[in-house]
Amino acid sequence: MATQTLIKSLKYLFTTPYTRLVPRKVKPFKTEKIRGAHILDMNKCTGCSMCQQVCPAACIDMVQVEGNYPQNPRKRFPRIDHSKCTFCALCVEYCPVGALSMTTRTGYELFTIDKNTTLKSPLELCRIEGEVTVTKEDFVVGITPVKLGEVPLKRGE
Amino acid sequence: MEGRNTQIVYFGPQHPGVPGNIAFKLWLDGDRVVKAEVIPGFLHRGFEKMMENRTWEMNVTLSYRFCVEDPDHLEIAYAMAVEDIVNANIPENAKWIRMIQAEMGRIASHLFWSHFIGGSIGLRTPAYWAVTAREEILKWFGRIAGHRVYHNLSVPGGIRYKLPADFKEHTLKVLDFVEEKARDVEEALLKNSVFKARTRNLGKLTSEEALMLGVTGPVLRATGYKYDLRVNAPYLNYDKVKFEVPTGSIGDAYDRSVVRFKEIYQSISIIRQALEEVKLDEPLRIKIGLTIPPGEGVARVESARGEYVIHIISQGGRKPYRVRLRSMSMPLLTTVVDYILSKEEITIADFPVLLASLDPCPPDLDR
Ligand code: SF4
């Protein structure tokens, strides 16, 4: 019994460390579908406020931006507070035109010592560095069920 | 309780021996703990109330945030409860993937637990191997769901994200890795004489006592009582897979540990069976509108800690009228600890081991 354990321990003695030196050696852990900072396509956004409506952390405000955006007559775009955001991607999923996407910019890359910099204006959101990972296409669109059951009041009407 | 020889010690929430953000007020007689009073509230956010103020789709992101170790079952239960209100039949494919998600969560939770119990005994080395295996599962979740700990994968209606093309191969690879690591940890932890000496005959419960205290999950099964919602009241597709319900015999801390490790292997076998049924090109989600008609929905799932119940009342509209959550950590941290202390001689050194062997999740109690 004890010898078995010893053999196992010896095996681990000769393995390399599993942990990673963040941030000195490597970047934060990333996958091809990681949900990081948002990127906004201002040429697509219509200013419909749907992203603001579904945000569970209430971190999206609609702000006005000057410029030539024909698809957005009121020129209102989302401004996202990254210190409040939970990176749930609901805004990406529910945006009707797919203007919002998420990038690989995550982990300590988002840390800041100045709280005033967490509020990302629409223009800043356009310029987020990092590869785009999650877009509207990555969400499964629901098929409409053949028949969504009868819905009477159940149990203790 | 205050006598000449009784000493009061505050234990936690910053103590490595407590399983998270919770404190205890302990009455000590010598080094024997005679009474413990739980001091909750460090993580209280009022989740039930918060869920009443958020819309149905927002609540998915809220439903799992009070248990870091095992969020998947909470998320799945919420989705199932909403589907129960509208009587929706989700695609079979989504059910299989939810099962894979749930069992992966259970494995990760049990592996993390072995880190806690290893830490409370002082056997940290095998526990680090367990965390390696858990890390591999978290990376798998990172690929499938986008985040490592809070996944947001099951939503009312089915599965939210498209699956990667190599979903099956990747999952099988992760399972092989996890199984190998779990066997190593089991060997080094459960067969260790120090572990045995510290956990045998500690915190014994009989089946009757466990039932009286309202306990389910591995703590109840360790007493020899075969009760598992996946078998006794199957949800998703658990009635279509073959697996055993591991039980213990005397219900002490050692039995609980054995049961948890056996459950890891059963979960691995369930995932392997479920993987064969997953069809990557078939639908994963049905459309459930943004408003839910009036009605009531209940979902019960067997989470890693025991039975988790969620009850939602809808009066129509965009938000639930009332959400009620019931999880296992409440009895584990209050009545069970009290009962064991009143019956058994537990020293201050054994108290963290007892807590870790019950595997509670304090935020779950606070909410
Ligand atoms: S990711 Fe979630 S929390 Fe962040 S802005 Fe979008 S909806 Fe809000």
Ligand code: SF4
């Ligand atoms: S980002 Fe999308 S959801 Fe948000 S305002 Fe623009 S178009 Fe609407």
